[in-house]
Amino acid sequence: MEATCYVNALASFPTILPFNTRTSATFLNYSLSSKPQKVLTHYACSKSCLTTHCFTRRDVAGDAIPESAKGPLDNDDNPTFNSSSTINNKSDFLLSETNTEGLVFDLGCRNSWDSKEIGSPVIRRYLSDDEERWCMWYHGRGDQTCDSIGFAISSNGVHWERGSGPARTTEDVGLVMHCSQDWWAFDTENIRPSDILIMSSNRDRASIGVYWLYYTGFNSEEIDMMTKPPIGNPDRGSGSHQIFRSLPGLAMSQDGKHWARIEGEHHSGALIDVGGEGEWDSTFIASPQVVYHCRNDLRMYYHSFDMQAGCFCIGLARSRDGIKWVKLGKIMGGGLPGSFDEGGVMGPQVVSKIGKESGEGYVMVYEGLKADGSRSIGLAESPDGLKDWRRCSEGVVVLGPSAEKDRWDNGGVGSPSVVRMDGGNEWRLYYRGFGKVGRSGIGMAVSDDGLKTFKRWKGFHL
Template identity: 55%
Template sequence: MEASAAATPTFQIQSAVNVLSSFSARRRSPTFIPFPSPNPKPRHPLFHSRRCCCSTKPDVGSDTGNYAASSASSSPLSNSNTHLEPSPDSHTPSSSHGLVFHVGPTPSWDCLDIGSPVVKRYLSDDQERWYLWYHGATNAVDSIGLAISSNGIHWERGSGPARSSSDMGQVMQCSRDWWAFDTYSIRPSEVLIMSSSKVRAATAVYWLYYTGFSSEKVVQLSDASLPLRFPIQNPEKSIPTHAFFRSLPGLAISQDGRHWARIEGEHHSGALFDVGADGDWDSLFISSPQVVYHTLGDLRMYYHSFDMECQCFTIGIARSRDGIRWVKLGKIMGGGAVGSFDEAGVMNGHVVLKKDGGYVMAYEAVAADGQRSIGLVESPDGLKSWKRIHDGAVLLPLMEEDGWDNKGVGSPCLVPMDGDDEWRLYYRGMCKEGRTGIGMAVSEGGGTWSFKRWAGFHL
């Protein structure tokens, strides 16, 4: 399993873990990833040593309780051991193929926009449990939420904040501290289980790496003097912002995946590290800090920025011994050949260490006309030797004209299943009317790295 972390020079993770251990956490077999404890103790009111913001009770109006997203999610969940693959006999209309999670009903916290799926499959002796962390928005206010499933398809969600350790719903909001880097928007990038075998922590805890946006505009895209070749916006929203906002990587930790405490990094804003110097490829912003645990003392963060010199989105890498202090190694991947589906760059990379060794990365590709699709690359060492699969062909193209994701797909999240060639691909989709959702595609096997949108159970 991947692993990551990020911390501050004087703040020791042990102190944060000691406070978080006020939640009850049963010791479990090391063979399996522990589920969150269902009966947490009251949270410690404050963290000490350095500033740490706690989101135990998200500040949103009133709690409207949990709700089922649809008739599918409110019905009994299907057997999680059922083999899933696209079914040619399914009667699901093609316009909704692949859609497994949609915006919540008004006035829930995620009724306007959703995306940035981070999907994890956790196994225990007698069951499996799927967690989906994602960003949601209402009235242009972004938050991070959690949904839960037993099969990764039918999800239970919450319309308000998750107040107990068994709730779903909103779990983290933007910071209210004026000096913080994440006052405008927050987007989850990766969630890892970190234990003493990976970092110096007394017990297993969830580590959330996320992108935090401030309201500082670093590039105004409507400026005619900028020679941008295609329409872009940052952060990605269903309502265009026409600007690049400053974004930096952040870290929060939790004992139950719901109640998060921000860990202040070395940057004065609380972020883990800063953008590059003027002229560097990552001088504008840093986004989507996805971290992979390689070996003990070797953690790798993949993130993207916009290289003004090359005029394209680019993915780079940083390394850390403890997952807290990071050293940048530079960019590892940029735009493709002229006329390719990723000519204008690559972003939102999701890297997975394969069972047989080597790495695979699904990424959001940007074409010269701004169109978004999903591509795939692989590398033997996860560093700079990345090679496009299928000679640079699109892994997941846009849907048909009437599809729910016919405008763009992106923010991929790969989940390995039980078989050697069995994968799921979760992603954010958007239709031409601006509605967003989270979709799923499944691999066809045979070592071909081919995916099809999920179209129902094949029994």
């Protein structure tokens, strides 16, 4: 659910609020759901989970909504989401019990807004004195041709509560942001989330934060390239290799569900433009991920396709306020011949190191593209997060496609989103996976050695 108008940039510099520390349960500026939490199911470590760990809210599964309760996404003229439609809570394709290792979020039920494709998970874990709350923003596509952004919640990061249609209230889950309807905008065809920060104005109470959503917006301009990369933009997992123009955008919200776009300096409303002719990022800009380094220093990592180098690369921009950005150039390119990221690097997520064993500096998880088009997840590190990015473990993958021919993610893995757990070296890696036929899902892998190695999640240990 989003406002259709653009909002002017905030005058005062925002202060970031840490999202993985204990804070007041009221900092989201709305009441948490009073509904009882679902019972947490435990699985023996030798037994694979037999479900895809998500369920649909009964109150958003097709019941008629009174006119007085409808929101901006509940237009009866909308051909995709008519509130009177019958929702079937089963996917068009059912995975067997033996091929779902690591899968925690499957496609939506038939006729839902996310029944055909999902990906771009952005995961946040919030802790209060009496509750653990997980939030996920992701892109989805149903019978409609464009990608939209949805919202799901969980009490443990494994079993997710989702909506089959638009989220209508502050307690709802489901579709929360459509493509822009303004013909001149940069995001009229597809939108995908890239990062979520929680900020607060210096004038506000520190306990009240504002969600900042950085996302990729696509329009209908197809880029004519002499050298076609093995995947498209947006990436559909398999099939289309079309490259469409994309730029980074920003939206703000007080509850993570009702969004207002923030107009950037570019005439289309985007935050920054592609590079000029001959520059490495002249084709498109995608996957903007923002790191708060210190006051007056925010850093945006993004990827593009360098036509001269013939591979995907990652670049960096800096900002004092999170809205006006200055590009600093390319910081990481494709790997060595024969490596898992020879075809390029994309979808970066950068986090700071914490702890004596980890040392100081930054680490980056990213999606690596092999020459044949297969995708894996890699790891790099830098002492300052600006330059001197070096691949860890001589370019060994952190997580690759499943080697089992019948597994749901044997076609490739990417779009990494890492979450640090309570133990200093314990991490979770959420990712988009897809099979040989391109069917997508969101998976989870775990690590207890500080991002060095990950194993697909198999269940809770008793």
